[in-house]
Amino acid sequence: MDAAKPPVTAADQRLIDRLKETGRCTWLLIALIMLLLVYPSVEKSAEASILVAIFNSALLIAAAFASGQGRRALLVALAFALPALALNWLWVVTNDRQIGVILLVTMIFFYGFTIAQVLAYVLRPGAVTGDKLHGATSAYIMLGLFWAFIYLLVETLLPGCFVNLVNHSPDSTVDWRQFVFFSFTTLTSTGYGNIVPISGYAQSAAILEQLAGVFFVAVLVARLTGLYQPAGTSRKK
Secondary structure, eight states, X not given: OOOOOOOOOHHHHHHHHHHHOOOHHHHHHHHHHHHHHHGGGTTTOHXXXXXXXXXXXXXXXXXXXXXXXXXXXXXXXXXXHXXXXXXXXXXXXXXXXXXXXXXXXXXXXXXXXXXXXXHHHHTSSSOBOHHXXXXXXXXXXXXXXXXXXXXXXXXXXXXXXXXXXXXXXXXXXXXXXXXXXXXXXXXXXXXXXXXXEOSHHHHHHHXXXXXXXXXXXXXXXXXXXXXXXXXXXXXXX
16 A cells, blocks of 8 residues: 655745746756757767757847847847857857857857856846746756867867776867766766866866855855745735
8 A cells, every 4th residue: 555645835835836947947957958958969970969069049038138238238149159160160160160169269258157047137136937937957067068168179179188987098089968967976976987077177177166066056045035025925014
């Protein structure tokens, strides 16, 4: 005989109701999850790389729109997204190292900008809505992708900074797909150890991401629980 399920408390029900709410950040979160599902195909063909680049650019523009910061933020997002898309086309066609470096720098600035915009929306004074919770989750996922581009830039500028222990051979390289996996294991402090940073710059980047992951969760949760009031309620004076 199955054990009786524990009763759902009022606080649990409020959280469930919040998560069911949808908004602009809800669709951003869905798009990010879809990106994580399709990213393994990025290195398999030029067509797949272009498809992921188009999806990625559209995703980041959607992130600027989801932040609700107005037309200026959207224009800045477009100013990053359109060159990034063009650079990705050039990189796939030419496989030029300099173009790849410029592309990575553009994507790093782009992700940094959109993460800041989404967090500005999430931390805006007001009730904790489901859309803000979805926005906080989206910012956390984008933080993992942001650091993946940083690792790839470090490896591009200084080859050999990372070692793949699963396929450790003189000709083996760590690609973007593997850096995405490494980034999220570092961000969440999982650390499977299949990819290891061996140079000082790579290790410093990993340390900074670990700190960013810990402080993101600690600070954001504290802000959301301490500064916001549930929707439909007011503070007692």
